[in-house]
Amino acid sequence: MAEEEGESLIHIALGGEELFAxxxxxxxNSMIGALLASLLLLAAAWYVTRQSTLIPSRLQGxxxxxxxxxxxxxxxxxxxxRGYVALVIGFFLMILVANWLGLLPGVGTIGLRHGEELVPFxxxxxxxxxxxxxxxxxxxxxxxxxxxxxxxxxxYLKELIGEPRYMAPLMFPIHLISELSRLVSLSMRLFGNVFxxxxxxxxxxxxxxxxxxxxxxxxxxxxxxxxxELLFGAVQAIVFALLTMTYITMAIAExxxxxxxxxxxxxxxxxxxxxxxxxxx
Amino acid sequence: xxxxxxxxxxxxxxxxxxxxxxNWGIAFDLGIRLGISVILGLxxxxxxxxxxxxxxxxxxxxxxxxxGAAMYTIWDVARDAMRR
Numbered sequence: 001m002a003e004e005e006g007e008s009l010i011h012i013a014l015g016g017e018e019l020f021a022x023x024x025x026x027x028x029n030s031m032i033g034a035l036l037a038s039l040l041l042l043a044a045a046w047y048v049t050r051q052s053t054l055i056p057s058r059l060q061g062x063x064x065x066x067x068x069x070x071x072x073x074x075x076x077x078x079x080x081x082r083g084y085v086a087l088v089i090g091f092f093l094m095i096l097v098a099n100w101l102g103l104l105p106g107v108g109t110i111g112l113r114h115g116e117e118l119v120p121f122x123x124x125x126x127x128x129x130x131x132x133x134x135x136x137x138x139x140x141x142x143x144x145x146x147x148x149x150x151x152x153x154x155x156y157l158k159e160l161i162g163e164p165r166y167m168a169p170l171m172f173p174i175h176l177i178s179e180l181s182r183l184v185s186l187s188m189r190l191f192g193n194v195f196x197x198x199x200x201x202x203x204x205x206x207x208x209x210x211x212x213x214x215x216x217x218x219x220x221x222x223x224x225x226x227x228x229e230l231l232f233g234a235v236q237a238i239v240f241a242l243l244t245m246t247y248i249t250m251a252i253a254e255x256x257x258x259x260x261x262x263x264x265x266x267x268x269x270x271x272x273x274x275x276x277x278x279x280x281x
Numbered sequence: 282x283x284x285x286x287x288x289x290x291x292x293x294x295x296x297x298x299x300x301x302x303x304n305w306g307i308a309f310d311l312g313i314r315l316g317i318s319v320i321l322g323l324x325x326x327x328x329x330x331x332x333x334x335x336x337x338x339x340x341x342x343x344x345x346x347x348x349g350a351a352m353y354t355i356w357d358v359a360r361d362a363m364r365r
Contacts, residue, residue: 170349177325177350178357181317182310189313242306250361 012199016128017119019112029120030128033107037098037125066093070241077249084248087142091135092241098125099194099233103226108198126194126236129187136187139244144179147251182247186240193236197229311358315351322347 016028048063056064070092074085101107102124111120125131148156160179162171204225208218326343330336 170346173322173346174350174353177318177321177347178314178354180321181314181350181354184317184321185310185313188317189309239306239309243310246306246310250357253361253364 011118012202014195016123016130019119019121028128029111029123030125030131033101033122034098034125034131036122037094037101040097040101041093066096070238073242074245077245078252080252084142084146084245087138088241088245091139091244092237095126095135095190095240096234096237098131099237100230101125102127102194102198103201103229103233108202124194124198126190127198129191132191132194133187135190135240136183139186139247140179140183142244143182143247143251146248150252186243190236190240193232197232201225201229307358307362311355314354318350318354319344319347322350 016030018026019029019032020027044063048060051057052060067089070089071085074081074088101122107122107124108120110122111118113119144156147159151159160172160175161168162175201222204222208221211218322343322345323340324343326340326346329339329343333339
């Protein structure tokens with residue numbers, strides 16, 4: 001942050017800021033945030049797969065806990081849950097780690113000076129709309145693909161046109177807007193919450209920096225908001241993952257006429273199983 | 282794995298009687314999708330009007346379709362909840 005007299009204490013940029021370019025490919029600080037989160041997850045996955053034991057150590061248990069929790073919820077959705085459980089867990093872990101990474105000291109505060117502005121080396125990935133829109137597009141493609149897979153392209157189109165057929169000129173745009181609203185809602189909610197959290201913490205840090213000489217205890221104020229951001233980061237990760245699951249479940253259930261068989265025959269053949277934490281959707 | 286016989290109430294809650302986590306997602310989603318549906322319809326109408334110079338014809342149609350899509354979203358979510 002800037003400390004010089006007359007300079008703003010708050011630096012807020014709506015999008016990711018360019019750090020360097022490799023030919024036409026521009027690398028932004030939010031890309032570095034996403035890359036760091038991916039590397040952390042890869043390291044954790046490497047550790048769990050290489051060092052895992054049947055009776056888990058404390059660290060292994062800690063790393064397996066969120067995976068088993070989300071897998072338990074997804075296992076209760078439809079009988080085809082094995083087809084999309086990895087995607088839902090992947091989204092949850094990626095968003096969780098990316099959000100929590102943004103709360104580490106130095107993220108958003110250490111960077112390069114470009115004139116009067118500081119460009120941080122790392123920015124929380126979800127505070128950039130490109131990242132959240134990318135995740136939402138993946139979700140959108142996957143649930144449309146599930147709809148087409150279950151019902152065929154013609155059947156999926158029939159769903160969009162609706163019944164009776166003469167209402168198609170009215171129902172098709174309505175269905176289209178409703179489907180697209182899922183894409184926008186997923187991306188904007190995550191971006192809005194994480195970006196608002198960043199702005200809140202930056203504002204609180206600036207306010208307390210300005211008042212700390214009068215009220216020394218003011219330094220504790222941002223820690224309250226950091227604690228809240230820890231909670232919101234986890235809530236947003238689970239909301240995004242659960243909505244992905246809900247959309248896929250709805251695509252499958254709609255096209256199956258809502259009579260999903262609850263029992264997966266593969267459960268009887270000794271495949272690794274998770275214990276659902278909830279009843280089926 | 283499946284909900285036992287007594288039904289719909291069971292399907293909305295887990296074994297401990299708490300609302301199922303997937304329902305939190307739906308609750309978070311519904312409100313924002315209502316607004317976005319209207320904005321998408323209105324935005325598409327405004328764009329069409331600016332391209333075709335037919336203002337306010339497509340703006341009104343787009344807004345009506347957006348409101349329709351918002352109402353359809355509520356019905357869709359309610360239908361899915363009743364099905365479960």
